[in-house]
Each structure stands twice: as structure tokens, then as C-alpha cells.
Amino acid sequence: MYDNPAVQEPSMFIKVLYGDNEEALFNPNCRTLLLLEHIKEKxxxxxxxxxDLSDENGFIVHLLRSPPLQYASDVLESRRTFILVKVSS
Known part of the structure; x- marks a missing residue:
């Protein structure tokens, strides 16, 4: 926790690992479509x-198969680490 009560710890976030040892935090409290777009932009x-994302055990989350208007927080557990996966057709 933070010592300053005016500064609140973010409660809803996921960590995404990508590239060469890079990582970024994202807020999954949005539509899956928007989360995927924001990750691509970042x-x-x-x-x-x-x-798409996989968990640390390599299991694909299948955000692409989720309804685009579904909230990502319904699929992704907050404060977990996920790995970015490029989907090939």
C-alpha cells in the first residue's frame, strides 16, 4: 500500500510481456476489442x-473469440501476467 492516502493503488490491471523483455500494464476494465487495440498500439x-494473450503456462486466453463488446475483466484476472501472442492464420 501507499503511505499517502490520497494516492490509491491501482486495483484493476494486468501485466503484458512482449518483445525482448518488455512489459506494460493495461487496464482490463474495458471492452476486449478496445484492450486488444490499445495493446497493439502500445x-x-x-x-x-x-x-491474443496467453497465461504464464502457455494457455491462450482467446480474447479474439470473445464477443468484442464483452469486458476483458470478465475474461482476465486482475493483477496477473500475460504474454502477448501474434496470431497467424
């Missing part, structure tokens, strides 16, 4: 590239 992927 890591420098083109909008047409399909991505």
Missing part, C-alpha cells in the same frame, strides 16, 4: 495484425 503492431 507495442507498435499494425491494426490488421491479430493478437
Amino acid at each position: 507495442v507498435g503492431y499494425q491494426p490488421e495484425i491479430d493478437i
